[in-house]
Amino acid sequence: MHKDHTADNECLLEVRNLWKIFAKHPVDLNGQDNEDLEGLQNNGAVIAVKDVSFQVNRGEVFVIMGLSGSGKSTLIRCIPRLIDPTSGEIIVKGRNVLEMDEKELIEFRRYETAMVFQHYGLLPHRTVIENVAFGLKLRGVSLRERMDRARYALARVGLEGWEKHYPAQLSGGMRQRVGIARALVQETDLLLMDEPFSGLDPLIRREMQDTLIRLQKEVNKTIIFVTHDLSEAVRLGNRMAVMRKGEFVQQGTPEEIMTNPADEYVERFVADERAILSGSKRQSFYVSMPNRTNKQAKSTSPSAPLAAAGRR
Ligand SMILES: Nc1ncnc2c1ncn2[C@@H]1O[C@H](COP(=O)(O)OP(=O)(O)OP(=O)(O)O)[C@@H](O)[C@H]1O
Numbered sequence: 271m272h273k274d275h276t277a278d279n280e281c282l283l284e285v286r287n288l289w290k291i292f293a294k295h296p297v298d299l300n301g302q303d304n305e306d307l308e309g310l311q312n313n314g315a316v317i318a319v320k321d322v323s324f325q326v327n328r329g330e331v332f333v334i335m336g337l338s339g340s341g342k343s344t345l346i347r348c349i350p351r352l353i354d355p356t357s358g359e360i361i362v363k364g365r366n367v368l369e370m371d372e373k374e375l376i377e378f379r380r381y382e383t384a385m386v387f388q389h390y391g392l393l394p395h396r397t398v399i400e401n402v403a404f405g406l407k408l409r410g411v412s413l414r415e416r417m418d419r420a421r422y423a424l425a426r427v428g429l430e431g432w433e434k435h436y437p438a439q440l441s442g443g444m445r446q447r448v449g450i451a452r453a454l455v456q457e458t459d460l461l462l463m464d465e466p467f468s469g470l471d472p473l474i475r476r477e478m479q480d481t482l483i484r485l486q487k488e489v490n491k492t493i494i495f496v497t498h499d500l501s502e503a504v505r506l507g508n509r510m511a512v513m514r515k516g517e518f519v520q521q522g523t524p525e526e527i528m529t530n531p532a533d534e535y536v537e538r539f540v541a542d543e544r545a546i547l548s549g550s551k552r553q554s555f556y557v558s559m560p561n562r563t564n565k566q567a568k569s570t571s572p573s574a575p576l577a578a579a580g581r582r
């Protein structure tokens with residue numbers, strides 16, 4: 271993931287002033303001030319996403335971090351409108367997702383985005399290859415082509431030979447590989463990943479991160495990746511945002527956030543990571559900082575400081 275993006279500066283996704291308020295009745299944010307918002311909250315409304323703006327360039331991995339309940343899943347689900355935002359704009363390749371009608375939205379979900387969830391969401395009564403090919407079936411792709419493409423996607427995630435197994439016969443890590451293959455096979459530019467590796471044990475989790483790093487080099491997707499884990503964010507992200515109570519409290523490269531946390535909340539995430547990068551490890555980390563390519567080489571080598579620092 272840690273590649274230089276100077277040549278690749280097309281903005282693929284832009285989110286502008288996005289709000290999501292869960293309330294009993296629809297909320298119109300026009301003309302609302304802070305007091306009105308407080309009133310809403312006192313009446314049981316939850317401001318899950320609060321005036322969030324960010325841009326992601328083609329080929330970038332943008333990581334969203336934050337404590338449980340900070341609004342990460344709500345935000346990522348707003349992008350394909352699995353949750354309808356209360357207000358704001360979501361522009362993907364120049365088109366505002368919030369202005370799409372039903373038909374355009376179905377097409378957008380089918381052709382422009384793919385999602386990977388923490389709990390895999392595989393169909394239990396279908397084989398591995400059928401699970402991967404399923405989205406292509408919905409698109410009307412012929413049986414032969416979808417099986418070819420599914421087989422290829424499975425090979426990419428290291429699951430050749432497992433095509434005819436059922437999800438229950440696989441380990442958690444393997445199931446998530448199926449989840450990734452299912453997303454890859456769609457050949458969408460945008461990949462949305464909501465804590466995809468959180469359910470996996472530490473070694474498998476690192477293996478999956480390595481797989482994603484390798485795949486990203488091969489296929490150059492644009493990825494929005496949600497995690498609780500700063501070491502995962504540092505390994506995978508070109509840029510990241512830290513969320514608290516629906517707001518982005520800080521955005522920047524992982525290095526910027528590590529070296530200059532905006533407030534105590536961010537500092538708390540960073541402190542743990544810093545402790546791990548202490549002593550000689552920390553020195554090497556800072557030496558590698560100015561150059562992403564340098565850091566990439568370090569982070570993918572087993573003896574590198576960042577790799578050595580990752581616990582998961
Ligand atoms: N359908 C809903 N109705 C009402 N409130 C909701 C709904 N979905 C989420 N929320 C609230 O919105 C806030 C943000 O939730 P969200 O699931 O986005 O957080 P998260 O950062 O993904 O948390 P976690 O790390 O635990 O997955 C929480 O206060 C949650 O209770």
Ligand SMILES: [Mg+2]
Nearest residue numbers: 342343344464
């Ligand atoms: Mg969540």
